[in-house]
Amino acid sequence: MRNNITIRTKEKNYLIQIKINSIKNKLKKIIKNEDKVFIIIDKKVDHLIKDLSDKKNLFIIRFVGSEKIKNYIFFQKITEKLLSKGIDRKSCIISIGGGTIGDISGFIASTVLRGVKFILIPTTLLSQVDSSIGGKNGINSMYGKNLIGTFYQPNLVIIDPYVLMTLPIKELKSGYAEIIKHALIYDSSFFKWLESNYNKIFNLNFKTLEKAINKSILIKSKFVQEDTKEKLINNDSRAILNFGHTFGHALETFYQYKKKLTHGEAIAIGMMIASKISYKFNYLSKNDLIKINNHFKKVGLPTSDKNMYNTAIFSLIKKDKKNIGNNINLVLLKKIGKAKFSRNLNIKKIKKIIY
Ligand SMILES: NC(=O)c1ccc[n+]([C@@H]2O[C@H](COP(=O)([O-])OP(=O)(O)OC[C@H]3O[C@@H](n4cnc5c(N)ncnc54)[C@H](O)[C@@H]3O)[C@@H](O)[C@H]2O)c1
Ligand SMILES: [Zn+2]
Numbered sequence: 001m002r003n004n005i006t007i008r009t010k011e012k013n014y015l016i017q018i019k020i021n022s023i024k025n026k027l028k029k030i031i032k033n034e035d036k037v038f039i040i041i042d043k044k045v046d047h048l049i050k051d052l053s054d055k056k057n058l059f060i061i062r063f064v065g066s067e068k069i070k071n072y073i074f075f076q077k078i079t080e081k082l083l084s085k086g087i088d089r090k091s092c093i094i095s096i097g098g099g100t101i102g103d104i105s106g107f108i109a110s111t112v113l114r115g116v117k118f119i120l121i122p123t124t125l126l127s128q129v130d131s132s133i134g135g136k137n138g139i140n141s142m143y144g145k146n147l148i149g150t151f152y153q154p155n156l157v158i159i160d161p162y163v164l165m166t167l168p169i170k171e172l173k174s175g176y177a178e179i180i181k182h183a184l185i186y187d188s189s190f191f192k193w194l195e196s197n198y199n200k201i202f203n204l205n206f207k208t209l210e211k212a213i214n215k216s217i218l219i220k221s222k223f224v225q226e227d228t229k230e231k232l233i234n235n236d237s238r239a240i241l242n243f244g245h246t247f248g249h250a251l252e253t254f255y256q257y258k259k260k261l262t263h264g265e266a267i268a269i270g271m272m273i274a275s276k277i278s279y280k281f282n283y284l285s286k287n288d289l290i291k292i293n294n295h296f297k298k299v300g301l302p303t304s305d306k307n308m309y310n311t312a313i314f315s316l317i318k319k320d321k322k323n324i325g326n327n328i329n330l331v332l333l334k335k336i337g338k339a340k341f342s343r344n345l346n347i348k349k350i351k352k353i354i355y
Contacts, residue, residue: 007221038061
């Protein structure tokens with residue numbers, strides 16, 4: 001198994017290092033070699049930096065990660081704090097936390113002083129298999145999730161499955177939903193492997209977890225490298241990674257990010273809706289549809305929500321930055337392991353067939 005994965009993009013090539021129990025040593029080395037280091041960390045993983053507080057060139061900003069911090073207020077608060085502590089262009093920002101801390105930190109790293117060095121240390125399964133890969137960052141607007149942000153590749157990503165020891169099972173499942181997504185869009189044998197190994201992942205068998213993380217990153221990085229800025233060129237486009245996210249994001253916005261659903265739960269429902277549409281369009285076989293549904297049920301991810309076909313959900317989808325007028329773009333499945341980007345689908349027709 002490759003423990004180091006190189007991501008090659010037009011802007012930057014960088015390394016993703018996956019290793020159990022590696023964070024403390026790596027952090028020490030980075031702080032020793034860098035000029036000034038600014039750590040933005042989730043309080044829930046504060047133990048990871050316990051021995052570092054005496055370092056003179058280190059400044060630490062602590063938050064509890066949640067969707068609520070991905071906004072203008074925190075963006076301003078953190079940026080001003082960095083400036084007040086003398087951040088300069090040779091400084092390095094390190095984000096240690098889940099996808100929310102990573103997303104806002106990445107946005108700040110790309111904008112403060114027009115961009116400084118950025119290292120990501122993801123501490124949730126979701127951020128290890130998804131949000132830390134590919135250089136997307138951002139904050140939310142009242143009009144929807146992630147509407148403000150940049151593409152900014154990090155200089156390094158350090159992934160340590162051992163940090164997941166403290167992660168609640170609900171959050172572990174949230175990350176697992178993105179792993180299933182990667183299998184569904186690209187790799188049917190990976191999906192089969194997950195069907196027989198998901199239990200070991202939830203029991204934190206680190207070897208199995210490492211393999212699932214590794215495989216997932218390789219799939220995501222394939223799409224990212226083909227199309228770093230999501231130009232929707234073809235079926236290898238980065239947009240394929242949005243499978244399940246059209247309805248998933250709408251549900252999250254509908255609930256105002258109030259923790260009713262985790263990101264993974266929302267996209268699990270979104271993936272089920274997209275799979276049903278794929279079946280109704282005669283792309284996906286009934287057998288595959290049942291397999292997908294059964295797997296979600298077995299692992300305890302939701303496949304429906306009482307509000308998923310609410311009119312407000314369709315209005316939110318129409319507002320999505322990727323859609324124009326009454327026509328929407330959707331990622332559908334041809335079969336387990338193969339996705340298809342469908343443009344300009346009429347929202348009224350979609351509504352009719354899924355009711
Ligand atoms: N940039 C991208 O490409 C991309 C891709 C997918 C998702 N995202 C974004 O990622 C975010 C979701 O990420 P997330 O699920 O990691 O959310 P999160 O950052 O809110 O973390 C989930 C919860 O786990 C806690 N936590 C973090 N690490 C922990 C640990 N090791 N032990 C115990 N608790 C821990 C956090 O405090 C929080 O309560 C969303 O905002 C989503 O939009 C971005
Ligand atoms: Zn996602």
